[in-house]
Amino acid sequence: MHLPVPVATIGLLVLSNVFMTFAWYGHLRYKGMALPAVILSSWGLAFFEYMLQVPANRIGYGHFSAAELKTIQEVISLTVFMVFSVFWLHESLRWNHIVGFALIVAAAWIIFEKW
Numbered sequence: 001m002h003l004p005v006p007v008a009t010i011g012l013l014v015l016s017n018v019f020m021t022f023a024w025y026g027h028l029r030y031k032g033m034a035l036p037a038v039i040l041s042s043w044g045l046a047f048f049e050y051m052l053q054v055p056a057n058r059i060g061y062g063h064f065s066a067a068e069l070k071t072i073q074e075v076i077s078l079t080v081f082m083v084f085s086v087f088w089l090h091e092s093l094r095w096n097h098i099v100g101f102a103l104i105v106a107a108a109w110i111i112f113e114k115w
Helices: 006-029 037-058 065-085 095-112
Strands: none
Touching: 006 037, 006 065, 037 065, 065 095
16 A cells, blocks of 8 residues: 555654654653663664654655655644643643644744745
8 A cells, every 4th residue: 555645754753753752751750760761761762753754754855845844843743742741741731832833833834835
């Protein structure tokens, strides 16, 4: 089965961002864990992020420009992080988080609009 380039690219970017979010922020729930162990476990998770991110960019480049790929990645990253912060870190989203995210989505629209 051959997936369309946008589907493959965005799917891989979503999965890579899940791994990277846990690599960067997942350890915050375990404040008692030793820093060397946190660093090593984060590196281990980041390996899987790269195994997904690099193919996503290689598949998507040409269909998307580099600026578009980076924009897609940032919007996905913030979306994944919002879900992660609520469900993993048990933090609430405030109105200013939502407004800030909406402004980033508006910036993404500006990048993708054919002017």
